[in-house]
Amino acid sequence: MSRYLNKTIGVLMGGMSSEREISLRSGVNVMNALKTLGLRAVQIDVDREVSQKLLSEKIDIAFIALHGTYGEDGCIQGLLEVMGIPYTGSGVAASAIAMDKLLSKKIWSASGIPVAESVEIDPSNIEATLKKIGENTGYPVVLKPYSEGSSVGVELVKTEGELRARLPEYSRQFGLAFAEKYIKGKELTVGVIDDGKELTVFPILELRPKNEFYDFEAKYTQGMTDFVIPAAIPEESTKAIQATVKKAFRDLGLKGVARIDVMLQDDGRYFCLEANSLPGLTDTSDIPAMAREVGIGMPELALRILDCVEIK
Ligand SMILES: Nc1ncnc2c1ncn2[C@@H]1O[C@H](COP(=O)(O)OP(=O)(O)O)[C@@H](O)[C@H]1O
Ligand SMILES: [Mg+2]
Known part of the structure; x- marks a missing residue:
């Protein structure tokens, strides 16, 4: 505890991902915990102006309570590295x-x-993708974007017909994605x-x-x-x-x-x-x-x- 005396802990929360609301809830919970411990904590809502906020709040340590894009993927970690601010959790590469x-x-x-069998979805060749899925994972199958959290974009598809109808729109909506064997x-x-x-x-x-x-x-x-x-x-x-x-x-x-x-x-x-x-x-x-x-x-x-x- 003594190493936090006279230190300001910035709780980084909110952010710009689809998990913003969850992150705000995590962040408030962390703020309350740090206050209970008697530590000095400031709330930092992460947006495009985050570097200015980090400088003006003069934080010594960043407690990252972000989820998803920019918060969990190495981006904010990279910014904190450049600014020389120590932070909780994994580094840039492991986060990414x-x-x-x-x-x-x-x-x-x-x-x-x-790990479960999976097939990468090639939106430019749906028929080849369906063939690979039929051979490797079978049905039902679980669709997942490469980089989302909180089950965003995770969909259970029961038949090949349903998948053929769903894939074009799914790829437009979620970008790079794969199909995983249903466990x-x-x-x-x-x-x-x-x-x-x-x-x-x-x-x-x-x-x-x-x-x-x-x-x-x-x-x-x-x-x-x-x-x-x-x-x-x-x-x-x-x-x-x-x-x-x-x-x-x-x-x-x-x-x-x-x-x-x-x-x-x-x-x-x-x-x-x-x-x-x-x-x-x-x-x-x-x-x-x-x-x-x-x-x-x-x-x-x-x-x-x-x-x-x-x-x-
Ligand atoms: N291969 C699978 N078989 C069965 N259920 C799955 C499978 N993959 C994901 N799920 C279900 O979807 C949920 C979310 O998937 P997950 O890969 O954990 O992504 P995230 O939590 O990042 O959205 C899992 O907790 C599980 O309930
Ligand atoms: Mg999960």
Whole structure:
């Protein structure tokens, strides 16, 4: 704590992504936590004028509570590097990689982390794309943009006919995207914190969405998803998944707190879906729930996240 005395912590929130509203909720939660700890914190709403705001507020450390484009993808991290302001979470490269689901999967699959089969969508050749999907993933299939979060653009498509009709408009709307094999099973998310010395894995959280999958509504509406923590899965699955997730975290070069989403089938096989380098910190978010399970409230969680920052 003493290293934060006389320091101003800027809580970067809002931002310019589709997850702006969620980020504002994360940011306010972090502001309250830092105030509870008696730390000096200022709120910085990130927009095109952010560099002026960072200078005029004279912040010593940035607590990034942003999600999505410009906040989670290495952009704000690059600006903070240039300005010489230490910040929470992962660096430029790891943030950029984790933001790109397909690139993350390529790295993971090269290093032996289990990932679901997927096919890149080529909007200029829909028929060839459909053929590859038929051969590699089958149906139903899950469509995903390379770089979105909060389930934005994640769509379940049940048949080839439905996909043929959907793809042109989908590509216009979401740009680069891929189709991933649908995994039937339990939806898990695993939180990891790296304080620079060791990696700690939080208890695994099982999400039981009331919708067909963990979509935007299920994520951010209270009562739309049941949290089961620790997950109701066999002990050996817990151990294997925790070990895999630690490796998956290291393979992407992540730092601070991150969350990796995993699907576990009934036969015990599991697949890493994606990494979230700046997981939500709202009251209904996963990481605060995992931390609560091990007796860590929001103020202590915020402090742990700050403690991961190297201050030169
Ligand atoms: N391959 C898949 N099989 C089954 N469900 C999936 C699959 N991929 C994603 N989902 C569902 O969609 C949700 C969002 O997908 P995810 O890849 O985690 O993207 P994001 O959380 O960034 O939007 C998951 O939490 C899960 O409920
Ligand atoms: Mg996810």
